[in-house]
Amino acid sequence: MKPRKKEKIFLTQSYFKYPLPEEMLKELSEELKDINRYPSGGDYIKLRQVLAEYVGVNKENILPANGSDEVIEIVTRAYKGEVLIPIPTFSQYEASADRGRLSKVLVNCLHNGVFSLNYSAEQLDKASLVWICNPNNPTGTRIPREKIMGILQRAKGMVVVDECNYEYLGETVVDLIDKYENLVISRSFSKNFGLAGLRLGFAISNPQNVKKLAAFGQYFRVNRMAEKAAGKVLKYLDYYQEVWEKMKKVRDKFVRQINELEFFAYDSQANFVLVEFKNKKETERVWKYLKEKGIYTLAGWENEFSGLDNNFIRFTIGIEWEMDKVVEVLYDYAKRS
Amino acid sequence: MKPRKKEKIFLTQSYFKYPLPEEMLKELSEELKDINRYPSGGDYIKLRQVLAEYVGVNKENILPANGSDEVIEIVTRAYKGEVLIPIPTFSQYEASADRGRLSKVLVNCLHNGVFSLNYSAEQLDKASLVWICNPNNPTGTRIPREKIMGILQRAKGMVVVDECNYEYLGETVVDLIDKYENLVISRSFSKNFGLAGLRLGFAISNPQNVKKLAAFGQYFRVNRMAEKAAGKVLKYLDYYQEVWEKMKKVRDKFVRQINELEFFAYDSQANFVLVEFKNKKETERVWKYLKEKGIYTLAGWENEFSGLDNNFIRFTIGIEWEMDKVVEVLYDYAKRS
Secondary structure, eight states: OOOOTTOOEEOSSOOOOSOOOHHHHHHHHTTGGGTTSOOOOTTOHHHHHHHHHHHTSOGGGEEEESSHHHHHHHHHHHSOSEEEEEESEETHHHHHHHHTTOEEEEEEOEETTEEOOOOOHHHHHHOSEEEEESSOTTTOOOOOHHHHHHHHHHOSSEEEEEOTTHHHHOOOOGGGTTTOTTEEEEEESHHHHSOTTTOOEEEEOOHHHHHHHHTTSOTTOSOHHHHHHHHHHHTTHHHHHHHHHHHHHHHHHHHHHHHHTTSEEOOOSSSEEEEEOSSHHHHHHHHHHHHHTTEEOEETTSTTEESOOTTEEEEEOOOHHHHHHHHHHHHHHHHHO | OOOOTTOOEEOSSOOOOSOOOHHHHHHHHTTGGGTTSOOOOTTOHHHHHHHHHHHTSOGGGEEEESSHHHHHHHHHHHSOSEEEEEESEETHHHHHHHHTTOEEEEEEOEETTEEOOOOOHHHHHHOSEEEEESSOTTTOOOOOHHHHHHHHHHOSSEEEEEOTTHHHHOOOOGGGTTTOTTEEEEEESHHHHSOTTTOOEEEEOOHHHHHHHHTTSOTTOSOHHHHHHHHHHHTTHHHHHHHHHHHHHHHHHHHHHHHHTTSEEOOOSSSEEEEEOSSHHHHHHHHHHHHHTTEEOEETTSTTEESOOTTEEEEEOOOHHHHHHHHHHHHHHHHHO
């Protein structure tokens, strides 16, 4: 894809920025004539089979939902008590806890440019629900498997590992769902398969947990188009894998280039990169400068994240020419100031 | 439309059984290429404007949701306490109360073939949430406006009028949302516009109530295709109105024909008709006989309704040839027994 003249560049929401497979869209459009009919609803047997096969588990291990936001909402309602949240992180863990009027413990895990999950034994004893976002949003940080296992072993409550960027990270703890009764994994088709608009997320856990969680969700929570789309995108896994590899190259190049300037970019295993600036004033200046050039990014002062302060901007990784343009603009900015 | 040979007839779920406007489907298919992008989310400003214009209110009066099931879920979470439910009725009022572990009072309103809302003053004093389904599902009964106003005046809690069959009934209490602070109305695009598969419902109330309810819903609760479809179907209102009139004629003819047999069909203002049989044994016999002939219907022993006993079958009103076939099969049944 080539840039159109003066095209605006949206790097706010972290969605799949490449075109969807044309043949897949054609197949999906044929499903539209049946949207007068309800989704399968309830057990969503076929959809669960499709998702289970992709993940490598049984359909009894899968609970489909209206985006992974609904997974977050459902687990929060199912495991009421005290919610343990590592910050900075994705805002919806806190939002769902607030909707349920649950008590929250926000644990600052970002120190001197390093995000490191550091829940204490006491915190893990008390919490009914422990969040791990892997890779963490917005830092993009990989959480080591041993650390997740340590938390699973120690926690008295449920541990939810948000793997909505699994396809970019390439690591999962799905193989541990039988070993740890308190493990729930959250996945999504939004960012990696380009179905953000249709809303398709799902929980993975042991059958007992899945049954319990299902009781907290509505009957028709996943719409018919999302239901049909899952199987269709998976037929094009090769294409998606190519795009994921491409995105990673663009991302890693962007991190290197940003660090060559005076700014600090966090290493990322997701499709976004967090950049830290000297102070709020500079962050605002950069954010505005980018915006004037038609580049929209997500700053710490917006509501997307819990506990992210005003020295940060998160850049979604777009198409290569978009990121080249961002670097060019930031280079101009650095030269001017 | 003509019957295909041995075609099965599904009269279980009450969905829009006519073809959707082709031009509308074509326009909608063009939106598929953007499903990699998130829905508007949060305030859903454009969607609320479209819905508000259709209803004849302001966008501040509208809360879109993932089907009217989600409206039911959201109001139940927002107005916790004791839930007053008239039976027999749609099962989701009870299901949402159960999910929230709220106490329920089920009030039997069906006596001697007549459904009549008969909440007592004491019940209306105590309830935090009062349900009115108008027309009632599965009886199809119109609830008189004066009765709704009486309940609104007397109730200490919130009163929710489920108008998901408004387009068939042609009566609404939308004009009362400023007069009664405790009024919330629920609507849907499932049954009347044929968008059941996309999930689009919405609440209508005063801006204060809408703001409160919004805090109980997720940010991305309505998917992008549902969001885009609302405005598109409304461009074909003439077509839909024709279909609604056609359906009503088929329905009323069906009611007459059923009553000419030995069975008792309730007068209906919706797109379904409830039929009462002598006893459970006969109901089962009829239900099985229909099924053997490829006609699928919803009996009292299924989970679709609260407080419907085993003497009932609900028939969704399908295309005319389908209903003619049902009558023919029931005529054969009556002759044989």
